[in-house]
Amino acid sequence: xxxxxxxxxxxxxxxxxxxxxxxxxxxxxxxxxxxxxxxxxxxxxxxxxxxxxxxxxxxxxxxxxxxxxxxxxxxxxxxxxxxxxxxxxxxxxxxxxxxxxxxxxxxxxxxxxxxxxxxxxxxxxxxxxxxxxxxxxxxxxxxxxxxxxxxxxxxxxxxxxxxxxxxxxxxxxxxxxxxxxxxxxxx
Amino acid sequence: xxxxxxxxxxxxxxxxxxxxxxxxxxxxxxxxxxxxxxxxxxxxxxxxxxxxxxxxxxxxxxxxxxxxxxxxxxxxxxxxxxxxxxxxxxxxxxxxxxxxxxxxxxxxxxxxxxxxxxxxxxxxxxxxxxxxxxxxxxxxxxxxxxxxxxxxxxxxxxxxxxxxxxxxxxxxxxxxxxxxxxxxxxxxxxxxxxxxxxxxxxxxxxxxxxxxxxxxxxxxxxxxxxxxxxxxxxxxxxxxxxxxxxxxxxxxxxxxxx
Numbered sequence: 522x523x524x525x526x527x528x529x530x531x532x533x534x535x536x537x538x539x540x541x542x543x544x545x546x547x548x549x550x551x552x553x554x555x556x557x558x559x560x561x562x563x564x565x566x567x568x569x570x571x572x573x574x575x576x577x578x579x580x581x582x583x584x585x586x587x588x589x590x591x592x593x594x595x596x597x598x599x600x601x602x603x604x605x606x607x608x609x610x611x612x613x614x615x616x617x618x619x620x621x622x623x624x625x626x627x628x629x630x631x632x633x634x635x636x637x638x639x640x641x642x643x644x645x646x647x648x649x650x651x652x653x654x655x656x657x658x659x660x661x662x663x664x665x666x667x668x669x670x671x672x673x674x675x676x677x678x679x680x681x682x683x684x685x686x687x688x689x690x691x692x693x694x695x696x697x698x699x700x701x702x703x704x705x706x707x708x
Numbered sequence: 709x710x711x712x713x714x715x716x717x718x719x720x721x722x723x724x725x726x727x728x729x730x731x732x733x734x735x736x737x738x739x740x741x742x743x744x745x746x747x748x749x750x751x752x753x754x755x756x757x758x759x760x761x762x763x764x765x766x767x768x769x770x771x772x773x774x775x776x777x778x779x780x781x782x783x784x785x786x787x788x789x790x791x792x793x794x795x796x797x798x799x800x801x802x803x804x805x806x807x808x809x810x811x812x813x814x815x816x817x818x819x820x821x822x823x824x825x826x827x828x829x830x831x832x833x834x835x836x837x838x839x840x841x842x843x844x845x846x847x848x849x850x851x852x853x854x855x856x857x858x859x860x861x862x863x864x865x866x867x868x869x870x871x872x873x874x875x876x877x878x879x880x881x882x883x884x885x886x887x888x889x890x891x892x893x894x895x896x897x898x899x900x901x902x903x904x905x906x907x908x909x910x911x912x913x914x915x916x917x918x919x920x921x922x923x924x925x926x927x928x929x930x931x932x933x934x935x936x937x938x939x940x941x942x943x944x945x946x947x948x949x950x951x952x953x954x955x956x957x958x959x960x961x962x963x964x965x966x
Contacts, residue, residue, distance in 0.1 A: 629753075636762075656758060660723070
């Protein structure tokens with residue numbers, strides 16, 4: 522009925538106050554990590570169960586969202602290892618960087634669905650940092666701490682991730698323009 | 709700074725990640741470069757659209773939070789204690805309420821110290837005191853909710869209005885739901901007064917008669933008041949002072965304060 526499942530009343534109350542309101546944020550990032558609703562629910566659930574078990578280690582007044590995201594990241598890494606899906610790429614940043622020669626403009630004539638599709642098509646490493654920095658508004662240093670990678674890597678992945686996103690959308694935008702020109706020429 | 713350099717760092721500028729000097733250089737460049745001003749405006753707008761689009765498209769489904777709470781309980785609780793504590797607590801609530809351990813009659817709620825002492829001793833001896841202490845919790849983490857059924861009324865509109873007007877301080881409705889424990893159905897309403905939480909529970913009564921008397925079960929950390937009406941037992945459980953807890957029970961019973 523009430524909170525009698527829990528060992529300590531204060532801790533349960535604090536978890537409800539500090540962690541539970543961040544459920545939507547954790548789920549959102551989990552969804553963009555896994556690109557699958559049921560995997561996102563599993564990831565979120567595992568993250569919160571872990572967080573609850575180790576809530577005594579959370580320092581009150583610090584950034585609870587960053588703390589939860591760190592747990593989410595570890596949980597996700599574990600999931601990927603389990604699925605043997607962890608692709609080891611020597612230096613994905615450099616490989617993709619060489620394919621980007623120009624700085625595309627920020628796209629304008631696009632729909633929200635175009636944006637979501639393009640984000641979903643980004644390779645995972647880039648998608649992850651773009652979501653963390655540009656959607657969730659974490660500082661570069663926080664992203665580096667959460668993902669356990671050097672800040673330089675965060676910056677280069679972000680740079681390329683944003684660029685890839687714009688290229689994808691710019692080409693989509695151009696395709697739409699081309700199509701609409703064809704239609705008006707016909708008319 | 710030229711336009712190419714601006715392009716390289718514009719995103720970091722929007723993220724607030726540049727050093728103060730670099731910020732100044734960038735702003736000086738923007739002052740005399742209309743193209744880069746336009747480009748920055750587009751980048752900023754795009755980032756807002758990206759945030760909004762992702763946030764709008766990535767909400768968990770409606771029942772997820774409730775499922776998650778019960779998963780946390782399920783997985784974070786040692787097996788042995790899962791059923792024991794609620795069983796003891798519910799038993800405690802019912803026994804305490806139904807046996808009528810401590811009786812107040814009418815509007816004059818005087819208490820005798822010996823009756824209270826008897827009650828407390830009984831609670832301690834049966835281990836119910838500790839269980840009731842845990843039961844207070846946040847009043848919110850009910851593991852047996854009927855998510856789909858519309859909640860039955862715990863107090864009617866008239867009683868709720870009387871509660872709001874008679875209670876010293878403000879009362880705010882936190883939640884209302886139905887719950888089930890061992891085949892017994894409860895309606896549960898949670899109110900907040902400042903930092904204090906008040907749970908009002910209603911369940912079918914064991915006794916056929918309407919006693920219309922309020923039984924108060926004061927424990928170390930929470931107050932329980934119970935009365936029976938229309939074949940139902942109504943419990944008021946809170947961490948308020950005893951007099952305030954009784955006042956709530958009284959208003960629900962009579963529809964008015966004294």
